[in-house]
Amino acid sequence: MSQATLHVLQTCPFSWKVRGLIEHLGLDVDEVQVNAMRTKKELAFTNGWNKVPVFTDNDGEVVVDSTPIMVYIDEKYNDGVLSDNSGNERYDSMLAHVDEAWKRATIPILYGSLGAALSTTRRVSKLEKFGFISRRLYAWAGFPIMWGIIARKRVKKDGRTPKKLWHDLLTEYTSSFDGHAYFGGVEPNLVDFAAFGYMRSISPFKQFKLLEEHELGMKWYKSMERQLK
Ligand SMILES: N[C@@H](CCC(=O)N[C@@H](CS)C(=O)NCC(=O)O)C(=O)O
Incomplete structure (x- = not known):
């Protein structure tokens, strides 16, 4: 088990989406603020995605793209309660x-x-x-x-x-x-x-x-x- 992290740009709307969900669930996730001029270098571990937010869970699994990250977090840490109506x-x-x-x-x-x-x-x-x-x-x-x-x-x-x-x-x-x-x-x-x-x-x-x-x-x-x- 390692510390879960969320790579963000402070003012990025997509980062705010995931941040709010993490705060709602009270999850222990470290925010890593990326240098706005060095996204490519600092997000090299995303294999070409190179955008924030990026969520890395306690098992080291890397998830990209804000809405899929929200769904992933809801499913993994919240029994999928918030996306229960998905498909409707x-x-x-x-x-x-x-x-x-x-x-x-x-x-x-x-x-x-x-x-x-x-x-x-x-x-x-x-x-x-x-x-x-x-x-x-x-x-x-x-x-x-x-x-x-x-x-x-x-x-x-x-x-x-x-x-x-x-x-x-x-x-x-x-x-x-x-x-x-x-x-x-x-x-x-x-x-x-x-x-x-x-x-x-x-x-x-x-x-x-x-x-x-x-x-x-x-x-x-x-x-x-x-x-x-
Ligand atoms: N569809 C993506 C969009 C992410 C996105 O465009 N993030 C911007 C910041 S707001 C970014 O990282 N841009 C850096 C780049 O494109 O190099 C999401 O919802 O997460």
Whole structure:
């Protein structure tokens, strides 16, 4: 038996998904923060995957890709309780939707305007592990790249402001609860933890206040926070 680890980038939304589940289950897992400029080298043990998060369990088994990692952890340490509804149409389609639409919504809210991109990049440069020079390079050169190339294109294509996009996602999500507190019903399930991870990844940044204006979304978010140990 060895110590279980989770390789992460501090601000990576996919890492936040797995982190939340680990906190919920109260598992003893060491987080290893990867240097953002050295992912390939530091994740060489993943045989070419080279992305975070990477989970290594107590037996040394390496699992990659956030949703499969969540399913693996739930099955191995929690009797599969959270993914009990897997195979059911409502569950499968919402999980696929969250992994596609919520994932795509993270870049616009963080980098969708010049001001947002500048403040996000500075914050990322503080939170992530970088070398001395690359931290400064990233803080000043990173934002025009994210803003100019990726985020602006995405915002334009969608046609909604990043705030409206998030509010629409939260309205759609919370409307699917059938009167319960969670998508999973009385208790959250794996879909709730996946969605929560994407939303929580915005929480270190000041744009999170735009999401806080969604009343039902925040009610759900706060209940999810109470699920953490
Ligand atoms: N589908 C993967 C995506 C993981 C991913 O794209 N991670 C990013 C950070 S947020 C990464 O490690 N990028 C480094 C690289 O692509 O070199 C998951 O859900 O885990």
